[in-house]
Amino acid sequence: xxxxxxxxxxxxxxxxxxxxxxxxxxxxxxEPDDVVSEAPARRRGVPQSGxxxxxxxxxxxxxxxxxxxxxxxxxxxxxxxxxxxxxxxWFVDGLRRVPVxxxxxxxxxxxxLEWHLRRAVLALPGLRVVTARVRGLTITGNRVDGVLTGGPxxxxxxxxxxxADLVVDASGRNSRLCDWLTEIGYxxxxxxxxxxxxxxxxxxxxxxxxxxxxxxxxxxxxxxxxYGRPGASSLNPVEGDRxxxxxxxxxxxxxxxxxxxxxxxxxxxxxxxMHELVRRCEPIGDVAVYRFPASMRRDFHRLSRFPAGxxxxxxxxxxxxxxxxxxxxxxxxxxxxxxxxxxxxxxLGRPAGAYFGRITRxxxxxxxxxAAQDRLLPHVASRLSRxxxxxxxxRDRLIDGAVIDTEVHRQFLDVVNMRAxxxxxxxxxxxxRALRAPRRCPVTPEA
Numbered sequence: 126x127x128x129x130x131x132x133x134x135x136x137x138x139x140x141x142x143x144x145x146x147x148x149x150x151x152x153x154x155x156e157p158d159d160v161v162s163e164a165p166a167r168r169r170g171v172p173q174s175g176x177x178x179x180x181x182x183x184x185x186x187x188x189x190x191x192x193x194x195x196x197x198x199x200x201x202x203x204x205x206x207x208x209x210x211x212x213x214x215w216f217v218d219g220l221r222r223v224p225v226x227x228x229x230x231x232x233x234x235x236x237x238l239e240w241h242l243r244r245a246v247l248a249l250p251g252l253r254v255v256t257a258r259v260r261g262l263t264i265t266g267n268r269v270d271g272v273l274t275g276g277p278x279x280x281x282x283x284x285x286x287x288x289a290d291l292v293v294d295a296s297g298r299n300s301r302l303c304d305w306l307t308e309i310g311y312x313x314x315x316x317x318x319x320x321x322x323x324x325x326x327x328x329x330x331x332x333x334x335x336x337x338x339x340x341x342x343x344x345x346x347x348x349x350x351x352y353g354r355p356g357a358s359s360l361n362p363v364e365g366d367r368x369x370x371x372x373x374x375x376x377x378x379x380x381x382x383x384x385x386x387x388x389x390x391x392x393x394x395x396x397x398x399m400h401e402l403v404r405r406c407e408p409i410g411d412v413a414v415y416r417f418p419a420s421m422r423r424d425f426h427r428l429s430r431f432p433a434g435x436x437x438x439x440x441x442x443x444x445x446x447x448x449x450x451x452x453x454x455x456x457x458x459x460x461x462x463x464x465x466x467x468x469x470x471x472x473l474g475r476p477a478g479a480y481f482g483r484i485t486r487x488x489x490x491x492x493x494x495x496a497a498q499d500r501l502l503p504h505v506a507s508r509l510s511r512x513x514x515x516x517x518x519x520r521d522r523l524i525d526g527a528v529i530d531t532e533v534h535r536q537f538l539d540v541v542n543m544r545a546x547x548x549x550x551x552x553x554x555x556x557x558r559a560l561r562a563p564r565r566c567p568v569t570p571e572a
Contacts, residue, residue: 126473127151130272130289132259134160136235137439137456138295139242143191144464145293146249153287155274157258161247165240165364175413176327176447177359177371178235182542184454185231187461192245196231199241203364204233205342213343215527215534218352219395222527225535232343232361234369238453260284262292262305262435268474269309269434290473293463294437295456298421298444302437311432314423319496320505321446323356324379325415328387330368330406338405339397346396349524350503354378357448358394360402367409370402373448376504380414387412420445420496426485431476438463443488449495454543458487493547494540519559523550526559533558 129149131138134156145152154160180188189196200206207213210224246252257274261284264270269292273284294302303313338344338360346358358372372390374380380390391399422443425431438459445451462483471479500506501517509517526533536555539545549555 126290126467128153128289129291129293130155130287131293131295132272133294133296133439133441134158134243134254135295135297135439136239136242136453137297137441137459138293139239139246140188140191140456140460141293141295141438141463142246142252143249144460144467145291146246146252147464148467149290150251152249152252153289154252154254155257155259155272155287156254157256159256160243160254165234165236176235176325176415177361177369178238178447178453179450180231180238181450181454182229182538183544184457186544187454187457188242191460192242195241195245199231199233199238202237202241204231204237205362205364206231207343207362209343211342212337213341213345214396214398216344216346216396217524217528218347218349220528222534223529223531225531225538228535228538230343232363234363237364255287257285259296259301259305261308262432263288264309264432267432267476269432290434292435294435294441295439296441298440300437300441302441303423306432309432311430312428314425315427317422317424319420319499321417321419321499321502322376322379322504323373323417323446323448324375325371325373325417325447326380326382326387326390326412327369327371327415328384328412329363329409330370330402331409332362332366332368332406334366336362338401341398344396344398346394346399347524348395349521351521352395354393355502358391358396358399360396360398368402368406370399372399375502379416380412382412382414384408384412417447420492420499422488422492422496424485425481426478431478433474433476436463436477436480438484442484443492445491445495446499449491449541451491451495451543455487455491458543459484462487490546491543519551519556522556522559522562526555526562529562530558533562 126149128151129145131142131154134154142152142154207230209228210226215222260273260275262269262272271286271288273286275284294300306313344360348356356373361369363369388403391403439456466480527537540547
């Protein structure tokens, strides 16, 4: 393969470019934002970049394989390696889940991770970045053979064509691939949407080296429907001696930009570290907010007619409620699937059905863990079917089991970290352990 194009210079695009560099003489990233910077910085086209992002366990494994030495460089530059048995805790309605030995997390901001990834990718031979906006696809016969580009701001003018043997759409959840396919005579993939309407508020605080809050160096707090105010909060140490604190709410309970409201939400959260944060630490900057309306997936594998020379990955295929932290790890899994497909020496003159088949299982598993669970939220489903009531019961029992049973929590974390498929939690041995756990009574924020 002589030339491959990657549409989008975010994390999914960078991972795709890294994989493609093993198979193409030239890899071109087309990105409307100026992504070449001397230091980590938020990108205009990624409004969510200022909020907490989690690189789940499976994603960290894949990035470590693709970029040997990357994490060591990041840790030396300020990223925080956490042992959750020693440093932090998972809380459910204020109860700490039993610690699991060996459960680690690398904590940093998204701009920090993206900057380090970009430096590693741009150092690869045969790779270059074009700062431009994609206007459409070009096609010869039934094969996509390039894209048309314009200025980064979409200015009028004669579009320029960039030819390629393979085009990879990694332009995110707002991808215009469906429109581009329609323009060249194809249908876009069917879409499934689950409305979530979740809001995020994030604020940074000063952190003393080695500081712990309420005895913890990090905290992730989940508030279930039994708590009366579902949502989540998190507290992570990141580069620059900072705490990154986040709190969420659904629908009418979405958080606003005011610092006073942010403080009130931290104090109302049942996890003690959130209380100590606002009592002991000084804020840095303003509160940033972000609204995520819906999880969405595009089922390319259901199309009976699709052009050759074109694939998609990352949020351009499926984007999930960010509270589950699946986005970056899904992109890594898609990139690995792309590499596996290319190593099979496919005929690029034929549609990439085998590739889309590979990523369907990845999407299905992530969807089952997040979007399928969001369907059970009161503001999403006014009435639950009998099957959904059973799903809700089993989910709550697994959550209760993870509070006191190390093995249940270990299996739960393996699924959350995308190291194992969700069906593992349905094993009789795990369900029996969870069902034996004491059933917690419903609580309220005032309790």
